[in-house]
Amino acid sequence: MKRLERHNGRQLVKVSVLAICLAAVLGCVVRAAADDPQIRAEVNRAQVRVGDVIVLSVQLEGFSKRAGAPNVPKPDGFEIYDSGRSTNISWVNGKLSSSTTHTYQLVARRAGNYTLGPITVDDKGRTYRADPLSLQVVAGSTQPAPATPGGTRETPPPSGQTAEQGLFARVEIDKREAYLDEQVVLRFLLYQRADIRLHEIADFQAPTTEGFWREDLGPQRDYRVEIEGELYQVREISWALFPTKVGELEIGSGSIVCHVPERSRRRGGFSDFFGRGLFSRPVPLRTEPMRVRVKALPDDGRPAGFSGTVGTYRIDAQFDTPEARQGDPLALTVTVRGAGHVQTIAVPEWPEWEGLRVFDSGEAVSVQKQDDRVMGEKTFTQVLIPTRTGSIALDPIRLSFFDPAQKRYRTASTGPLQIEVLPAEASSIGSGSADVLAVGDDILYIQTGLLGNLRPKHGGGLGLSWLIHLVPIGLVVAAAWLRNRRMVLESDPSLARRAQALKTARDRLRRLGEHGPTSSAAADLTDVVENYLSDWLDVEVRGLRRGDLENTLVGAGVSSDLATQVMQLLDWSDSVRFGVGTLESTGERIRGADPLLRSLEEELRKSSLGVRL
Structure with missing residues (x-):
């Protein structure tokens, strides 16, 4: 009996060991299957018009370092550009995992139905495939024409003459000769070739426009152009200039700093892990100055009542x-x-x-x-x-x-x-109505004993009713003050603009607060601040560089901290207009502009003692 129990025990141990080994083998198989590399491909839209861009994302997960970049076949009706890659790292339940996403831009050239793929990746002797994608391109281009009313875009300079291959800036005007107060359109354009990546755009300085009145023509425009067979992304900001004097006027140079990825020559470490390195380097770009010849208005045919309107x-x-x-x-x-x-x-x-x-x-x-x-x-x-x-x-x-x-x-x-x-409406008094209503005696008799009927609690007679007589005097004084103030403001237009600057700016801020976070709202916020400062400083702020504006504010009596806050607000707006800033803080920026303007008003008034406002 004991021998049989020992035999059964040995059999049970063997079965248990076999079950554990089988479970381990199954676990390894399942885990191996779960750890197989995964490749996924997707596009941001499957139907576009000719000239539109499709963004393709290829995500690789679980591949070794020996795996190369995805093999993306090029459909006949598309141009394809590599836009770089990004790596995502996660630590879940004590396990480190990473995935890499490759991004491409596909430019549709011809209408038709296309199949993209299959996209493949080779790793450790095996080939992995993503499911093919169906694309449809319909006729009708949505690409803006580079020509604009009143002028034609010139061909940009060759990339070899720029600070960075495939990245340059230029300034254009629609006319080089204009009459006094005639509109001239000024454009600042940043060209970025499709294969060039940007980390950040900063330190934008608009061209100086001394001698012109300048009006912002709206938010930044983005479009694409083809130059010598290469596709370029263009960011454009434009202004309307109105010459204020006759002669040769210069439009100064503009500048901007673009930060591009730093391509490190060293291999290993962070550079290998992230593919292109962690850091970026600044590429400063500057435009050439331009000149406009401003002509006086002709004398021939000038009407007698002409007052300068153009x-x-x-x-x-x-x-x-x-x-x-x-x-x-x-x-x-x-x-x-x-x-x-x-x-x-x-x-x-x-x-x-x-x-x-x-x-x-x-x-x-x-x-x-x-x-x-x-x-x-x-x-x-x-x-x-x-x-x-x-x-x-x-x-x-x-x-x-x-x-x-x-x-x-x-x-x-x-x-x-x-x-x-x-005719004026007739008065009801003395109208000669036949119906007369008796309301009392015609004769009012003299009353006696008035002194005895006076009550001491009234403080003696009429009390404070004599103050009523001061009302006409107060009205006369107020009218005289208002008249004098109006004469002062009419004689000094700059003083009049100062007096209304804060009220006008706050009214516009309240209207801006009703809109959502858009690049247009950010541009309008800059317009509010610049108009306010132009009215107070009596200079065209839009024509000043940011550094010169900050020095002008400090020279006008504004503290350095407050001037820095103004510069930070304007720099944020510039970054949003160029498409690299965040819109989420637009509402907060608009709300913060009101106390900022009130603080500016207080400090500017203190520094302007003796000026009547």
């Missing part, structure tokens, strides 16, 4: 009511619309106001940018009070301007204006 405009006018009563005010609004330097539109030629008293109620400007042109309208309002009844006709209101496109003076008019004036 552009293409039309004019119309309307009353706020078709009829009015004698003595009651009505408003006449004159609107000038068109393309040009809208802010400098002069006051129209007012006709003779017979039968009307006239009060100037001010003007307002609205500016838009469309197709690289500054457009908008300027309104002039007059308050009129009729002094007689009947039909009052006004002669046409005219505006003379110089049209640079036609190179001649023109005059726009509104046509005759007419208003019907009714």
